Amino acid sequence: MSSGCPPQSPAVAKSEVAVEGECPLLAATFAYWDNILGPRVRHIWAPKGDQSMFLSDGEVTFLANHTLNGEILRSAECGAVDVKFFVLAEKGVIIVSLIFDGELKGDKNTCALSIILPQTELAFYLPLHTICVERLKHVIRKGRIWMQKGYNIISVLSLEIVPIMELLASMKTHSVPEDIDIKDTVLNDDDIGDSCHEDFLHKAISSHLQTCGCSIVVGSNPEKVNKIVRTLCLFLTSAERKCSRLCKADSSFKYDTGLFVQGLLKDSTGSFVLPFRQVLYSPYPTTHIDVDINTVKQMPPCHEHTYNQRRYMRSELSTLWKTDSEEDIPPDTVIHTDETFTPDLNIFQDVMHKDTLVKSFIDEVFMLKPGLSLRSTYLAQFLLLLHRKALTLLKYIEDETQKGQKPFRSLRNLKSDLDLTVEGDLNIVMAFAEKLRAGLHSFVFGKPFYTSMQERDVLMSF
């Protein structure tokens, strides 16, 4: 990694970020295409620690410049953020670059925000790629506004770069293993209700599946929390498990947007404050499970969640646009509202829809003798059934609408044809299908919902 690096530009500023634990990130960079000098690195973020482990600034600069090479040809639409992903074996690194346009010193420039990891972390990083990219994309949206105003983008980008470093470091130590031993889960109990109340378990799993496998588990006892985390992760794919995190025994991690299941420890006062914005920015609605008081709450279904999320994002960006001082970056904790939009802060609601799929599974799986692989097999059969039902549902809608060319009007037929008349069952299968085909909920349920929301907004504006 040391050969052939050009001399470092003296103008490159660097921030060292103190991250607890081992941070797999080598560096993050912000570079731009200077119309005279070509690619230039503006800022480097590097984790604080043993410098021999990391890249030299010259190497980082060399790599960051590479990410912009070829972008002189870029012909993307204004505001588009394109992702480039490099695995450079010669240099032994992975680079994830988000390319966007922004205004620097009055000129339109092509810019790149990149994170650099060692190539050995490829398998670790890949499942987390979407999470990182989505989070970085949003901070870039904010950064572009900041650039447009002539402010320094670095302070805005730092708002997300640092948490991503922390996320990767935490995942390095506490991610859920790909192979979960059923013995570490509630499903190994001799009888239903041994670890937790039967109805609680049913509700938790059902809601977890209805919210696309996205859940937060909070509690005071880390073992109890982690047992539920592992149990819920049994219903995820191995890639999704790699995007799930156990809770730390001594103190709690922060909530991280985008993880599938995460365990969070309550503080000494017995509470855990969830950041509204981050929870809303999760790609899927979330189930909130409190293992201390055995409560299960869930966010609205995908189409509502996505709508609320976008409204809030627009509101946040709008607020930023109206900020008239570089020092006044609105903190994430502020709830953004405007004259046409007031977010519903009560985003976690009771689980309304009962299902039969999970209910019968829970009832039946405990009939099988624990300690053998019988329950694992039965679980595999259950998951296979859900995946197949989801694919059938997707195909059914695809046929009915000619791949989305026509609106879907036959939900009732679908329910009866595919044996999904129970609302909870439909929600679960729809959630699985949503993961396969993003936007399905909005396509199927969106229209009436949007109409009602628009009417409500219009009425609210009086």
Place this chain on the structure above:
Amino acid sequence: MIGSPDVVAFTKEDEYGQTSPDPWALPEEFSIPLHPLADSNPWAKTSYAKFTKDFILISEFSEQVGPQPLLTIPDDPKVCGTFDLNYFSLRIMSVDYQASFVGHPPGSGYPRLSFVEDSRVVLGDSKEGAFAYVHHLTLYDLEARGFVRPFCMAYVSADERKIMLQFQELSLRFSQASECLKAGNRRAFAKELQRKLRDLEYTHSVLQREEGLQREAGPQCMYSAHAVEKANELANVEKSIYEHRDLLRQISSYHCRPRRDPHAVTCQKCMTECLSECEALLDKYAKLANPFSYTDKGGKGEEGQVNVEGGEEEVEEDVKRRPSYTPQLIKAKSAKCFDKRLKTLQELCDQTFYGATVELLKETERSFRGDLCYLHTRRLDKTLRRRQRVTNFLFEEDLGDDDEDEGGTLRPFCAVNHAVDNYTLLNPPPIVLGPEPLELDSLEPPDPLDPASETSHTQESELGLGESHLESSPSDQTLETQESSEETKGSFSSDKSGMGPAQKHESLASVRSEPPDPDSDLTLDPDHNADLERESSSEETTAGEDEGDQTPVSLLEVVSELEASREDDCERGSDGACEMESDLLVPIDTACCMAQEGFLYEASAPEADLHLGQSSHHQPSHTLVVNQEPQALLPLQDDYTVGSPCSESPAAGLELPVGLLGDAVSHTSVEDGSDCTMSASTGSDRAASPLGYGGVVTLRQRKKAGQGALRFVRQYPFAIQALWCLLSGRTLVVLGADEGRVRRLVAALALFVPGPGKCGERVQAWLSCPFTLTDLQRWKLVGLQRVASPVGSSMLYSLSRYSRYISILDADQKTLRCPPYRGQLLANVADHRTYIRRGSTYFLHVQSTLCRMAAKAFLFTFTHHLHLPVSSAEGPEVVEGRRRCFLQEQLGLGEEDSQILLYLSQLVTQQYLQPATGGSAAAAPCFSFNYTTSVLYKI
């Protein structure tokens, strides 16, 4: 109160307001859309790409013309549509990601070859809707600047997520292709060096001779300008010889360099072959006593030296090679950069390796075809099915022996047919959404009648001939159609155009130090993902490994004609085992099922235990349970079984035709004179899937089966009765005069036959002779020809004779005679008012339903307390009552539905206890019936 007109008025005002935009309003370019395209159409995100489906693009950064596309796979202009390949090549090749030193390093006298690792990049052009995985590599070319030619292979897709989610697998596939191409290139490069060295030596000798003549001709102490020039030229040639020898040395040391790419995949045999070839050349030139003494006869001396190590083969090889090349005089000044012709990709690479690379890329393209959600589900499906092997035989396709792919990791293989063990994956990716694993099974010949394989040309050539994997590559033709300039390509193609496969093979063999071992031929599974193409239905049909329908608890068994063979069979087994088998089945299976720790995941252990007949290594707990349970449940069986409980009686007459022609082969039962000559028609679906109904079922067959089943359900209001018969183990005979119709019906209904066997042994698509009781034992679904002849009357007689054991679906009269079904379990899958439009969707629905039934059967089979007496005082009727209660109250099943579960459970039990017998080897020696009155259903 505000009415809607008021709202409209206000909204109108808002719209007018937008004409004078609020200076504080966020411009759209900085915002995000509230309703993105995916909301209105989740399928639309790929619709704005200018190409119709994914393809592979090979591009080069030419030192003469810059980035240029060379080849697309598939080589069909329609695929790329109006997509600008030139522009895209420019985009993906515009950066040298391998930036590394080439040329003369400081302090080095000789030019250095740069051994750079491949780079992998995912990038996109959001405006064009095109995204690509790009694999950059460099090849060596003696004529090129810095001796390197940068190339890239790109997998182009409109779906960015598809690329990122399958990054590791793409990387692995393209690494294999790249290594193959590079291995061939090194070989070609070494040969080029060899030729160059010969030219140089020849030139040197000529110059030396000329210089000597001049020296002799001129005065002793004076050198003419011409002589000085000649001397300089000579010195230059000598320098050039040293340089080229050094290059040869460098290319020979390729394998010694430390690999920096942990994801590179190399075939050791390829490496070794190339290496040995290079080393042989190196030796040849290094060992020359006087490298500058080339004479016309010098070649013989060389040969002798080389052959010291090479042996006779080397001699022959050299003899073959020698006449193909005549050394040429090299001019003092080489052609200018733009005068010279750059080699084509084929010329840069040994033909064998080039062909193999193109084949590999074609296979890669095939395996990634289709929508991500179907690819993804298919892989998840496979992963999950691996965890439930005990029930897979019921309705699932055969998973094969691909346990090593447990993690979904793609099994590395050599594109040039070397054994798989030769491959080294330096750091195998821990998670890959693996495609269909490559299975040796796939080498079985494909169905020649299957018109579904759109890629059949390649596949058939791969399959049909063991050694034809490389030779059948259509790569030359593919390249011939490329737009790239040059007459050079044309000439190259024309050189080869007259060469038949055999000739090619010979020519390849002549340049290879070791021909590929046909025995170790590990070609790609040709059908291996061909089904995916353009298919939205992902799914597989039913398959199984074993079958048997003995001892359903609620059903009586008939004593079969196999008592004798049963006894024989028992005698063959150990006494204890025979005793166990002959005593009871149900108790044993339930007991065994429960007693085995880790019964599924620790495959070897349970299997050993499960061979009750052969194994004496039962675990103590197992023995304990087995010793107890049969006694406890003995009366139960006495109550219900009449037939032979000894399931394995492989009497000759019962052995099923499991050859390549499946049901279409002629079969003669040596017992009871039931010479049943099956129709040898090849028109059926079943005949068209010689590798088994579940194993390698083509897309068209699956679709057809689904379509047929949906049509059947829609057409026949009594379809539900027929399905119930099949699922509850009652043999269904489809009677009809029209073979095509009967076969279609059978193919459709075969989806519902539990445990049809690997090759569909439990289904007889077309039978044109009377059947016997023996036949009914092994077939659960029979297509029977209706003929108006004496044979026909005997057939009708056989039908009426066995009518109490079978159900008869008359395809001509459109009637069904069978016991009535009043359950609910099948209501959803056999509703003739269903709105499901397509067969493929219906097939998925059927698959889900059957999957659920299999799960329930598993639950019922392995819920231990149902089958065991709680106390010694508890009688079998209590246990039986508990089982009934479970079925009715826990699972909510009625009488008929319970029969389905009992039958499936029976099969699971049998499969669990005798997994090794396999579906094809064993035929159930007994069949069941009950005395419920049959009813005639009409449309």
